[in-house]
Amino acid sequence: MPRTLIDRSVLFLVLIIILIVASLFLLLSSLKVDPVEQAVQDELMINLALILERDGKPIATELLMYYPGNARGALLDIPVETGLIIQSLNRVDRIDALYDPQSPKTFLAEISKLTDTAIEWYLVLDEAGLRDTVDLLEGLPVFIPNSVRSIQDGKPLFLPSGAVMLDGQKMLSYIRHVDEDRPEAETVARRQAVFTALVKRMGERKDFVFRDEVFKSFARRFRSNLSIESLSHLFGQLAKLDSDRIVLQRLTGTPRTVEGIPLLFPHYDGELVRDIVKQTLNALLNAEAIAVSDKVFTIEILNGTTERGLAQRTAEIFQGFGYEVVSVGNAPSTDIALSRVIDRYGDPAAASTLANVIRCTVIESATATPSTGASADFIIILGKNFNGRYCVD
Structure with a gap:
């Protein structure tokens, strides 16, 4: 009989402990705030890396700087051939030599160092993911300043100039296109036009995108260091971004070849791009700032x-x-x-x-x-x- 009483007492004590732990867990969960939601509430600048991959390597990297206080943003193009003295590798090389498709943290840390700004989050799309995302959105509207005629994968490609709606495969062909006779600035503008169009289309079709079953399909095409809940908050903010007034900027530099590798060394050892980012971040905080003028x-x-x-x-x-x-x-x-x-x-x-x-x-x-x-x-x-x-x- 005494043993039964002891067993019941132990069981009762265990139940109390379980209830306390469960209550603490629920309390902590209720107090935990999503990082994106917290940044929006505090009106903090959101710096996000947008990366397009081909065969596990970045072919386009854009730093999106977004201020939720006025829904204004800027894109800074970081060429993958940017040349740096990479201390961890003990050599001069392209910045994408640091890229790991499983975790681009080291790659982004070098970009953070180059631009002197913190980049906490990233979104990665491979080419198939971009194609499928565009098709899910039923195409992206872009303005093509000059018609495109070329051969890709052994097939002729023609994209007319003007305002057009491109499906996933044509959008992929558009961003892949490189015209050696045209300035590099046009290639950069094409990459940025695709990212801008993606954000704009997402805002136009937000009622469709944020349906539960659709959003799960949409979000799984991206790789990110954010949870699915955080991605929902992030995409909700990007849908509000004033895409028609995004400031487009790019890293410029001096092209050189080192040991047979073509590199682009940032002007003034990176001082120029840091000035660009600093001025942009300051300007985005002010909706009337001239640097973010229409x-x-x-x-x-x-x-x-x-x-x-x-x-x-x-x-x-x-x-x-x-x-x-x-x-x-x-x-x-x-x-x-x-x-x-x-x-x-x-x-x-x-x-x-x-x-x-x-x-x-x-x-x-x-x-x-x-x-x-x-x-x-x-x-x-x-x-x-x-x-x-x-x-x-």
Whole structure:
């Protein structure tokens, strides 16, 4: 009899412990906040890596910077051939040498170091996943500036210019297309157009995408370090992204070949791309910031010194910041002391933001400066105080 009482007491004690543990588990679960939801609640910047894979290697990597406070965002293209001194490998190599398809954390850590910004989350799509995702969304709308004619996988490819709706296979062909006769900027623009169209289409079809059975099919095409619940919150935010006003930027650099490997070394040892990211993040926090204006400003750059190629090299700096350089050339004089920005658009705030890219302190209005006849919104005249990156005293 005493033994029965002891057994019942032990059983009762075990039940109490189980109830306490279960209650604590439920309490902790209720207190646990999804990381994406927490970032949105706190209006924190969301930095997300978007990676497109082919055969286990990245063929496109975009850093999406998104501010949930105003649904504004920017895309920064990181070329896979970006050349760096990779300390963990003890050699100079392409950044994608660090890529592991099972876990791209090391690859992303190097991009974080290069851009001086934290990248906590990633989304990876392989080519088949992109094709199937596009088909699930019933196509993606894109604007093709120049018609595409080529041969891919032994088959002729033709995509007409203009606004078109592409299915999964054609979208895959579009992003694969490389025209050696066209500038690299067009290839980058094509990659960014695909990612932008994907986000826009997801927003247009959000009522369909977020049905339980559809979303599970949609989400499993992506690999990520986020849970399915977090992915739901993330895609919900991306559906709100103002895709028509995404700022498009790219990492620029100097191409070189090292031991037979073509590399693109970032300008100024990465200082330029870090400046681009810093300015972009600051601008996205302000819905009225000129750096996230709806308009892509056009500029003309004139070399007022005897240094050859200065205007062209400076053009690459401004292209990295998202400006459209419509013309480069020489100023009427090669003996200009001070660099200046000429505002032909009539927007002092925009002129100031542009001038700050090279730390130029002289800004003049077009009414005060003779026109060169250029059609650009702004004219930049480089003087002797410009060292190739900044204006110095």
